[in-house]
Amino acid sequence: MAVPIILGAIAGATALYGVVKGASGAIDHSNAKDINTTAQSLVDGANRSVEEQRKATNTVLEDYGTRKLRAFNGVIADFVDTFGKLKNVKAVHTPELDKLNLGDFSKITLQALRDDYALLKSSGLGLGSGLGGGAALAFGAYNGTMLLATASTGTAISTLSGAAATNATLAWIGGGSLAAGGGGIALGTMVLGGIVAGPALAIFGHIVGNKGEEALNNAYSNLEQARTIKKEAELMCSKLEAIQRVSSLANTTFSKVSSKLRRAVSDLTSTVEASGVNYARYSDEEREVVFRSVKFAQLVKAMIDTPILDENGALVLSTEKRTEEIAALAA
Incomplete structure (x- = not known):
């Protein structure tokens, strides 16, 4: 009878092991579910932070671009017209601006402004026109040479085709899919300092199978990936915040400088009306x-x-310092 007793004991132990293992597997599955919930929460929070910062940066850049267009269509056009009437002005030197390496303001500089404005008008962005979101972004982000090079190809700036559209960061900040060289830049793709994030930042699969231990290990792996994504999102946000800060500074400075130019052009117009266009006959006050x-x-x-x-x-690191110098000179 000893053998049946032993076999019965083994069967009982096996059954007990099965119960314990089953309970352990259920606990593992429950823990895996909790860990995955935590991981998903981290990713969702990171995604929200990046999206909110993207929108904030987009708003400032668009506003800056729109402000620059208004200046071209307004005060810059007025200056070009009024200053262009003067005779016998070979060059006007402004020593206090030497630190910006701007040089003399000559007929060459005046012609460059004329050419820029002519390109804007030929691209459908003259007086009375507006900027689409993508074009406003480009106008805010790029300098005149970079942006107007697009117009010189004969393609309207308002379509944001050509070189401007190949900028993945700008396309992502704008939140749209923009054609680029026959291909395209997918919505939600961003390249900032080597960071690449997909549209959904999705990393999770389903907890499948009967192995609770495997599900738990997968959940821990998901949590590590979520923590990595959170760190990358924080870095993205910091880069976007820097772009927003510098854009906001540039926007404020440009507004102040263009306002002072508007008053100066008004004074110049009055001088021309009162004393004519012969600069050689102007008094010291009029030359001032x-x-x-x-x-x-x-x-x-x-x-x-x-x-x-x-x-x-990438953010041009010298822009903040140069903008501060311009603001100081305009004070």
Whole structure:
């Protein structure tokens, strides 16, 4: 009878092991579910933070681009027209602007402003027109040379085709899918300092199978991936915040400088109406009026020529310092 007793004991132990193992598997599955919930929460929070910062950065860049367009269609056009009437003005030198390496304001500089404005009008962005979101972004992010190079190809800036659309960062900030060289930039794709994030930042699969231990290990793996994504999102946000901060500074500075140019052009217009267009006959006070208009026109042009982003979508590190220098000179 000893053998049946032993076999019965083994069967009982096996059954007990099965119960314990089953309970352990159920606990593992429950823990895996909790861990995955935590991981998903981390990813969802990271996604929300990046999206909120993206929208904030987009808003500031669009506003800056729109402001620059208004200046071209308004005060810059007025300056070009009024200053262009003057005779016997070979060059106007403004020593206080030497630190910005702007040089003399000559007929060459004036012609460059004329050419820029002509390109804007030929691209459908003249007086009375508006900017689409993508074009406003490009106008805010790029300097005049980079942006107007797009227009010189004969393609309207308002379509944001050509070189501007190849910038993945700018396309992502704009939140749209923009055609680029026959291909495309998918919505939600961003490249900032080597960081690449997919649209949904999705990393999780289903907890499947009967092996609770495997589900638990997968959940821990998901949690590590979620923590990595959270860190990458924080870095993305910091880069977007930097772009927003510099764009906001540029926007404020440009507004102040263009306002001063507007007053200076008004004074210049009054001088021309009162004393004619022969600069050689102007008094020192009248020449000072000309100097002031040129000074602020140079500062406005310096702002237009100072990009926020480079062609690869990275923040131009020198822009903040240069903008602060321009603001100081305009004070």
